[in-house]
Amino acid sequence: MTGVTLTNAVKKYGEVQTIFDVNLEIEDGEFFVFVGPSGCGKSTLLRMVAGLEETTAGKIHIGSRDVTDLDAAERGVAMVFQSYALYPHMTVEENMGFGLKMTGHPKAEIKEKVAEASRILQLDQYLKRKPKALSGGQRQRVAIGRAIVRGPEVFLFDEPLSNLDAELRVDMRVEIARLHKEIGATMIYVTHDQVEAMTLADKIVVLRAGRVEQVGKPMELYNDPDNRFVAGFIGSPSMNFVEGEVRGGKVVVSAFGGREITTSVALPQDGAKVIVGLRPQHIRLSADGPATLDLRERLGGVSYDHLICAEGAKLIVETREEDSLEEGDSVGFDFEDRDVFLFDAQSEARLR
Incomplete structure (x- = not known):
């Protein structure tokens, strides 16, 4: 060898x-x-x-x-x-x-x-x-x-x-x-x-x-x-990316209805744009929310749900439990702040 x-x-x-x-x-x-x-x-x-x-x-x-x-x-x-x-x-x-x-x-x-x-x-x-x-x-x-x-x-x-x-x-x-x-x-x-x-x-x-x-x-x-x-190349389905803005030491995502993300990473100055990354398996679905279930890919033990959020932002969510949701339904979603990846909007380097 x-x-x-x-x-x-x-x-x-x-x-x-x-x-x-x-x-x-x-x-x-x-x-x-x-x-x-x-x-x-x-x-x-x-x-x-x-x-x-x-x-x-x-x-x-x-x-x-x-x-x-x-x-x-x-x-x-x-x-x-x-x-x-x-x-x-x-x-x-x-x-x-x-x-x-x-x-x-x-x-x-x-x-x-x-x-x-x-x-x-x-x-x-x-x-x-x-x-x-x-x-x-x-x-x-x-x-x-x-x-x-x-x-x-x-x-x-x-x-x-x-x-x-x-x-x-x-x-x-x-x-x-x-x-x-x-x-x-x-x-x-x-x-x-x-x-x-x-x-x-x-x-x-x-x-x-x-x-x-x-x-x-x-x-x-x-x-x-x-x-x-x-982050986007490794992992299937690919990581979701949406734009966020730094406000008061937190990241605010308008596409998620103004959801605030608390993080321990070093953020740029207030008003700066950042990219928020979320793996599909880290998002949880719920009924009656601000997003729309656009498409559901059923693969047996797992499904990939394609959501359309505010401002036209798109999310893929991995689900492993049967539910009554259908394409066209209004859905909610949530995630843990600790599961979020943050990237500089210009260089696309990871914020750590």
């Missing part, structure tokens, strides 16, 4: 800069997830680690080696792509062992490594099949097996579950988590799906427009976000 270090990593395409001074320390055996919206630079950053994209400035170390200028084949990494990229005329066994065959490894060694990867991924019964006879999830396992066979120092995953349906995504997420637990290798995983990030990662880096917004353990980011972007 070995770790990965990025020091002031920069990527430019001509005059266009897409990665800005990224510094990351990924420890031996850590499952590290790059997450962010489309276009944030997460796949570019992964490809820089892999050697598939040139690093314009800064350094990348894998273990103690400076690999910044090394070719991809010399870095000791294996990459699993969104596309399975399997050879259709080869069997599962041949696909998994092809890389070792091309580098001249003995047949006995290839067979042994393929057998071990097949055992880990539960592919024994499929070794003689060709890719067209496999499901999407099985093909992705073969692609992962091809990476395992190479015995890399670091595994790189670039949105490997994007082509799978919802049920298979859950199954493969469990498979990848189990794989990491069994082989204990350093893994870097790219996804735009924060649920994947939260469930798989030892640590998450949240990226926006090529910059690191925050790095930490999943629940650290959820419970203690540094800014509005991280």
Whole structure:
């Protein structure tokens, strides 16, 4: 096992800069997830680690080696792509062992490594099949097996579950988590799906427009976000945001009927605008209030209620108990002041 270090990593395409001074320390055996919206630079950053994209400035170390200028084949990494990229005329066994065959490894060694990867991924019964006879999830396992066979120092995953349906995504997420637990290798995983990030990662880096917004353990980011972007990106459904105003050492939210929020954080001067954040599960519904139940999403054991409040403000409320409320009803809501997150209206940094 070995770790990965990025020091002031920069990527430019001509005059266009897409990665800005990224510094990351990924420890031996850590499952590290790059997450962010489309276009944030997460796949570019992964490809820089892999050697598939040139690093314009800064350094990348894998273990103690400076690999910044090394070719991809010399870095000791294996990459699993969104596309399975399997050879259709080869069997599962041949696909998994092809890389070792091309580098001249003995047949006995290839067979042994393929057998071990097949055992880990539960592919024994499929070794003689060709890719067209496999499901999407099985093909992705073969692609992962091809990476395992190479015995890399670091595994790189670039949105490997994007082509799978919802049920298979859950199954493969469990498979990848189990794989990491069994082989204990350093893994870097790219996804735009924060649920994947939260469930798989030892640590998450949240990226926006090529910059690191925050790095930490999943629940650290959820419970203690540094800014509005991280607070809104981590968590499903997303955190609610409404505008508030500082008055007399409290935050007054006119969209909530002038509700006053008492807080211990350092507030700006009276009259300053702040952003109030509330998680959907921290809001309680009641009948006959100033808001309107616009839409109710029933998902079985949980429902997501979409409210329209004063001034057109919108809230999503998570409810887990059956009630008689219907769409179009007037509803009230409440929350504990301690559950509120506050952010600067200009910088969007967390007020602490």
